[in-house]
Amino acid sequence: MNCKRCHHTDEAHVPNEQSNSLMKMGKCQIPTCMCQQYLDPIQEIDEELL
Numbered sequence: 001m002n003c004k005r006c007h008h009t010d011e012a013h014v015p016n017e018q019s020n021s022l023m024k025m026g027k028c029q030i031p032t033c034m035c036q037q038y039l040d041p042i043q044e045i046d047e048e049l050l
Contacts, residue, residue, distance in 0.1 A: 003039055020037070021039065
């Protein structure tokens with residue numbers, strides 16, 4: 001999935017246990033990207049999707 005803030009993939013972000021993200025990803029590793037926190041594209045998981 002892509003970050004809602006910077007649109008880079010979750011693989012471009014550093015794993016971080018303190019992250020608020022469902023994916024537990026933090027800062028983006030792309031050199032030109034200033035994103036400090038991965039934002040999940042889906043903020044709330046709908047019960048119907050589960």
